[in-house]
Amino acid sequence: MFAYFIRKMPFRFTLAIIVGVINGVSAVGVIEVISQGAVQRNHLPSLAWTFFGLCFVQIASRISSEILLISLTQDMILDFRVKSSVNLLESEYKKLESIGKPGLTAMLTSDIDMLTQSAHLVPNVIGNGIVIVFSLCYAAFLSLSGCLILLCFLAAGACIYHILERLPRAQMEQVREQTDVLYGNIRAILEGLKELQLSSRRKTYFLDNVFIPSVQRFRSLYSKAMIGYSFAVNIGGMLFIIAIGFLFFLFPFLLKIGPAVSISLSFLLLYLIQPVSNLVGSLPDLRRAEIAMLRLRHLNVDLAAHREQSVDEPSGDIFLSKAGGAEALICFVDVCHQYPSQSDDKTFMLGPLNLSIREGEVVFVVGGNGSGKTTLAMLILGFYEPHSGHIELNGHIVSNSRRVHYRNLFSAVFADFYLFDEVLSGEHDSNMVLAQEYLNKFDLTHKVEIKKNRFSTTKLSTGQRKRMALVSSYLEDRPIYLFDEWAADQDPVFKKVFYTELLPELKKRGKTIIVISHDDQYFNCADRVIKLQDGVIKPLLDSKAS
Numbered sequence: 001m002f003a004y005f006i007r008k009m010p011f012r013f014t015l016a017i018i019v020g021v022i023n024g025v026s027a028v029g030v031i032e033v034i035s036q037g038a039v040q041r042n043h044l045p046s047l048a049w050t051f052f053g054l055c056f057v058q059i060a061s062r063i064s065s066e067i068l069l070i071s072l073t074q075d076m077i078l079d080f081r082v083k084s085s086v087n088l089l090e091s092e093y094k095k096l097e098s099i100g101k102p103g104l105t106a107m108l109t110s111d112i113d114m115l116t117q118s119a120h121l122v123p124n125v126i127g128n129g130i131v132i133v134f135s136l137c138y139a140a141f142l143s144l145s146g147c148l149i150l151l152c153f154l155a156a157g158a159c160i161y162h163i164l165e166r167l168p169r170a171q172m173e174q175v176r177e178q179t180d181v182l183y184g185n186i187r188a189i190l191e192g193l194k195e196l197q198l199s200s201r202r203k204t205y206f207l208d209n210v211f212i213p214s215v216q217r218f219r220s221l222y223s224k225a226m227i228g229y230s231f232a233v234n235i236g237g238m239l240f241i242i243a244i245g246f247l248f249f250l251f252p253f254l255l256k257i258g259p260a261v262s263i264s265l266s267f268l269l270l271y272l273i274q275p276v277s278n279l280v281g282s283l284p285d286l287r288r289a290e291i292a293m294l295r296l297r298h299l300n301v302d303l304a305a306h307r308e309q310s311v312d313e314p315s316g317d318i319f320l321s322k323a324g325g326a327e328a329l330i331c332f333v334d335v336c337h338q339y340p341s342q343s344d345d346k347t348f349m350l351g352p353l354n355l356s357i358r359e360g361e362v363v364f365v366v367g368g369n370g371s372g373k374t375t376l377a378m379l380i381l382g383f384y385e386p387h388s389g390h391i392e393l394n395g396h397i398v399s400n401s402r403r404v405h406y407r408n409l410f411s412a413v414f415a416d417f418y419l420f421d422e423v424l425s426g427e428h429d430s431n432m433v434l435a436q437e438y439l440n441k442f443d444l445t446h447k448v449e450i451k452k453n454r455f456s457t458t459k460l461s462t463g464q465r466k467r468m469a470l471v472s473s474y475l476e477d478r479p480i481y482l483f484d485e486w487a488a489d490q491d492p493v494f495k496k497v498f499y500t501e502l503l504p505e506l507k508k509r510g511k512t513i514i515v516i517s518h519d520d521q522y523f524n525c526a527d528r529v530i531k532l533q534d535g536v537i538k539p540l541l542d543s544k545a546s
């Protein structure tokens with residue numbers, strides 16, 4: 001964390017340290033004044049002024065240093081939050097799929113929360129650290145041999161802490177790994193709430209065999225780690241306290257020092273107990289924060305390495321001009337895609353596919369479950385990169401550097417769509433009139449309005465939400481539309497509006513439309529039907545087959 005401050009915010013961090021140094025010096029000054037007061041009773045009035053002055057400087061510098069450090073730590077957390085989210089949004093979809101939602105959720109919530117929780121320790125740790133350093137300097141000034149004894153004990157304490165911390169540190173890293181498992185299971189509870197509440201047997205099985213064991217493992221690892229830390233912190237810290245006691249009780253006999261120095265050193269040693277205990281007590285939380293920070297940094301480095309390149313050109317422009325007399329808008333040339341294998345099982349292979357879709361065409365993609373329709377959609381939309389072969393748009397190869405622009409030519413409603421409150425269209429856009437018309441046709445006007453580019457509500461039934469997602473996609477006004485089983489859970493009346501009114505209306509506006517569908521009664525609404533079976537295109541026993 002400290003390395004981060006030095007790297008990212010050197011000026012403010014240096015300022016915080018300088019103010020912290022003033023705090024440390026004034027703290028030592030207070031001890032010196034009290035010790036002088038104990039032996040020079042006749043100077044008490046002038047010492048009192050110095051004492052109060054130093055107290056004021058100490059409090060003012062402590063508050064200023066803490067304010068600076070709070071702002072530094074909060075900026076760091078903000079930076080991590082924004083950077084992680086932006087990196088995530090700019091990373092290859094395949095990479096995010098491979099990390100998985102539980103892992104990503106744990107990093108964006110638990111790890112960042114851990115940083116937030118431990119951020120309040122930073123001002124204390126730095127403040128106490130500086131006070132300890134200055135106290136040791138003052139101890140050296142009072143008695144070099146006394147300070148050396150103190151430093152020897154301090155070094156021994158640090159070594160013992162370092163050795164004792166090895167095991168709990170490894171366990172803390174396991175705790176963090178177990179957090180991913182726990183988040184996965186919590187997700188399962190939240191997303192499978194209805195299924196679990198519906199079946200007592202499933203609920204009991206899930207709780208007894210999945211959830212409770214994962215929580216127990218977390219508890220056990222966490223307890224072991226914290227017990228280990230308790231030993232490390234207390235034994236390591238105790239050595240320093242023993243050193244203080246040793247010097248306090250024995251130094252008048254062991255070291256040749258006068259009564260004034262003896263009193264000053266005694267005050268100093270007593271004063272040191274609190275900052276040392278605070279500092280050592282913060283170490284386990286700082287270690288947890290370090291683990292969280294390392295994971296976030298690795299995630300960011302990993303995501304940045306898989307960031308999709310985006311060349312500086314207006315969205316999609318290059319693709320809108322035809323290259324080399326290309327006839328098709330989208331063209332798949334020997335495209336193959338295979339999912340990474342989790343075990344020795346054979347993974348699903350899509351392709352080799354050769355297909356072309358012309359501008360303004362309405363193409364239906366049909367096929368049984370697991371035949372590869374969604375995988376094909378992900379390739380068409382540029383979320384997956386072909387493992388072999390390539391995709392062309394207007395004759396231009398969709399290279400990695402152009403994938404982001406390519407994708408911006410599409411609007412899609414996914415089978416597992418997410419409905420945003422915000423609608424991305426100008427309020428005075430002529431599309432708005434049509435959107436209102438479609439809200440009407442989809443029987444949504446009594447439920448929802450579009451005001452200031454927002455839906456007035458999204459708390460609707462699944463079918464209604466999907467109709468709103470369609471209106472939202474429609475308003476995006478892109479050249480190519482893809483609908484993945486949009487009509488699957490719609491009433492016949494809305495299916496009819498979709499197939500016989502919305503698709504022809506989009507086609508009339510020159511849009512190219514790809515529809516994944518199981519509705520064979522509407523196959524006649526397509527210009528062409530492509531049938532997938534086991535990842536390859538098969539002839540459809542129909543006149544419109546590809």
Ligand SMILES: Nc1ncnc2c1ncn2[C@@H]1O[C@H](COP(=O)(O)OP(=O)(O)OP(=O)(O)O)[C@@H](O)[C@H]1O
Pocket residue numbers: 097339340348367368369370371372373374375376
């Ligand atoms: N992320 C993934 N990792 C590994 N295999 C996957 C993944 N997603 C899909 N598959 C496999 O790829 C095959 C095709 O899946 P896909 O979702 O493309 O089929 P589909 O035709 O859309 O099916 P459905 O009609 O059920 O939606 C399936 O056998 C599936 O098991």
